[in-house]
Amino acid sequence: MKENTVNKGTRDAYGEILVELGKDNKNIVVLDADLGSSTRAKKFGDSYPERFFNVGIAEQNMMGIAAGLACTGKTVFASTFAIFATGRPWEQIRNSICFSKLNVKIVATHGGITVGEDGGSHQSVEDISLMRSLPNMNIIIPCDYIETKKAIREIIKIKEPYYVRLGRAKYPIITSDDTPFEFGKGIVFKEGNDVSLISTGTMIDFSLKAAEELAKNNISAEVIHLHTIKPIDEQLILATSVKTGAIVTIEEHSIIGGLGSAVSESVCANHPVPVERIGIQDKFGRSGTPSELIKAYNLDVPDICAAARKVINKKGS
Numbered sequence: 001m002k003e004n005t006v007n008k009g010t011r012d013a014y015g016e017i018l019v020e021l022g023k024d025n026k027n028i029v030v031l032d033a034d035l036g037s038s039t040r041a042k043k044f045g046d047s048y049p050e051r052f053f054n055v056g057i058a059e060q061n062m063m064g065i066a067a068g069l070a071c072t073g074k075t076v077f078a079s080t081f082a083i084f085a086t087g088r089p090w091e092q093i094r095n096s097i098c099f100s101k102l103n104v105k106i107v108a109t110h111g112g113i114t115v116g117e118d119g120g121s122h123q124s125v126e127d128i129s130l131m132r133s134l135p136n137m138n139i140i141i142p143c144d145y146i147e148t149k150k151a152i153r154e155i156i157k158i159k160e161p162y163y164v165r166l167g168r169a170k171y172p173i174i175t176s177d178d179t180p181f182e183f184g185k186g187i188v189f190k191e192g193n194d195v196s197l198i199s200t201g202t203m204i205d206f207s208l209k210a211a212e213e214l215a216k217n218n219i220s221a222e223v224i225h226l227h228t229i230k231p232i233d234e235q236l237i238l239a240t241s242v243k244t245g246a247i248v249t250i251e252e253h254s255i256i257g258g259l260g261s262a263v264s265e266s267v268c269a270n271h272p273v274p275v276e277r278i279g280i281q282d283k284f285g286r287s288g289t290p291s292e293l294i295k296a297y298n299l300d301v302p303d304i305c306a307a308a309r310k311v312i313n314k315k316g317s
Contacts, residue, residue, distance in 0.1 A: 007170040010202070011109040013148035014166055015040025018077065019047045021156065026051075028156070029069050033059050033080040038168075039109045041079045059084050063092035063104075070102035075156055081115075082108035082124035082165060086131055093161075098136045103159040106131075107152070111141075111165040112201070112252035113280065113297060114290035123285030129257025131163040132230050139229040140183070141165045141201040144173045147227060150181040158183070167252075169290045171202040174225075186233040188240075192222030195308045196240040199250035200226050200259045203299070207250050210304035221308060232262045238270045246311040247275045250304055255279040274314035276307040 022028050022044055030052045036042030045052030055062040059080055066078040079085070085108035086093075097104045108127065115123045131137050138160060142148040148166065155162045180187065189204065190211055199207040204225045211221040222240055226233060241247060247267065249260040260277030267275055280297055294300050 006173055008145035008173060009168070009170045010142055010145060010148040010166040011038075011040045011168065013145040014107055014109070014152065015043035017149040017152045018044040021153070022048050022051065025075070025156070027073070027075050029053070029074045029076050031055055031062050031066055031076065031078045033057060033062050033084060035080050038081070039079040039107075041077070060089040060092050063089040064096055066104045067092070067096035067100070067102055070097070070104050075103055075105070075159075077105045077107055079107045079109065081122060082111040082127045083122055086124065086127040086163070090130055094134055097161050098134045101136045101160055105155055105162045105164065107164040107166065109166045110168045112167060113285045113293045114167055114169040114252060115285070116168065116290050116293070117287050119287035120284040125254045125280045125285055126257065127165060128229055128253050128259070129261075132257060132262070136161055137230065138162045138183075139165070140227055141229060142227055143201055143204040143225050144171060144175055146173055146175045146177065147179070147181060151227065154181065154183050165201065167202055169202075172205050174204055174208070181227070184228045184231050184233060186224050186226040186228070186236045188222065188224055188236070190221065190223040192220040192244065194220045194244060195246045195248060195312050196222045196224060196244045197248050197250060197304065197308065198224045198226060198237070198240070198259070198263055200229060201252060203250045203252055206299065206301055206304060210301045210308065213301060213305050214308055219308065219312070226259065229259060229262055232266055234266045234270060237263055237266045241267055241271045241273045245273050245315045247273060248278060248304060248307045248311055249275065250278040250299070252299065253279055254282065256282060274311045276311040278304055278307055
C-alpha cells in the first residue's frame with residue numbers, strides 16, 4: 001500500500017472520532033485525568049460537557065468511576081498517558097473492570113519512548129505487558145491516524161474491556177479508508193518469502209522501509225501489521241512462519257511481555273521457527289527527540305535489517 005506523506009498523530013484521531021461518535025451515541029461517557037488537552041479527549045468535553053468528566057490526577061478513582069458508569073449501561077472511555085493509565089490503577093482495572101468484564105475502553109496516549117523529551121518517568125514501555133496479563137482485557141495498537149478511527153468505531157460495538165495504545169508523535173499515514181480492519185486479525189502489507197517482519201503500532205512505517213532496504217540485497221521480506229495484540233492472530237502467525245521460516249518482531253515496547261513475547265509464544269506452540277525481537281531491551285526510557293530515541297534504542301531501519309539477516313542465518317541450524 002502506498003504511503004501517504006502526511007504525518008498525523010493517532011491521539012488526534014482519537015479526539016476527532018470521539019466527537020463524531022458522541023453526536024449520535026448518547027450512551028458514550030468520557031473520563032480524563034487532567035490531561036484532556038494532551039490526550040485530545042477534551043474535544044469531546046468541549047462538544048458534550050455533560051458527558052465529560054475530568055477526575056483530576058486521580059487515575060485509580062477514574063477507573064473506579066468508569067466501572068460504576070459501565071454498570072449503569074454506559075459505554076465509558078477513560079484516558080490519560082499510558083504510564084498512568086496502566087501502572088497506577090492496575091488493581092482497579094483488574095478487580096473493578098476486567099473481573100466483571102465491563103464495557104470500559106481505556107484509551108491511553110503517549111505510549112512508548114517517542115513521548116520524547118519528557119523522559120523515562122513518562123515513557124511507558126511496559127504497559128502492554130501489564131494489560132496483556134489481565135483476563136478479559138483486549139488490546140489494540142493502531143498504526144496510524146486512519147486506523148485509530150476504525151479501531152474506536154469497532155470497539156464500541158463490543159461491550160468488553162479494551163486497552164488502546166496511542167502515541168504522541170506524528171507518523172505517516174500508512175492505511176487508507178479501504179484498508180480492512182477486523183478486530184483480532186492482522187494485515188499483510190507486503191508478501192515475502194525469506195523472512196517475516198511482524199510489527200505493531202507506528203513501527204509498521206519502519207518495517208516497510210526495512211523491507212525496501214532488504215529487497216536491494218535480494219531478501220524478500222513479508223511485512224505484517226498486528227494491530228490486535230490480544231487476542232493475537234495465531235492463524236496468520238502460523239501461516240507466515242510456515243511460509244518464511246524466520247520472524248522478526250518490531251515494537252516500541254519492552255521485548256518482555258509485548259508483541260515479541262506474544263508472537264514467540266504462538267510460534268513455540270504451533271510451528272517453532274527462529275525469532276528475533278526488536279524492542280526495548282529491559283531498560284527504562286530517557287529524554288531525547290523521538291528520532292534520537294528510536295536510534296538510541298536500536299529500533300531503526302538498519303537495526304531491523306540486521307535482525308532480519310541474523311534470523312535468516314538461523315534457519316535450519
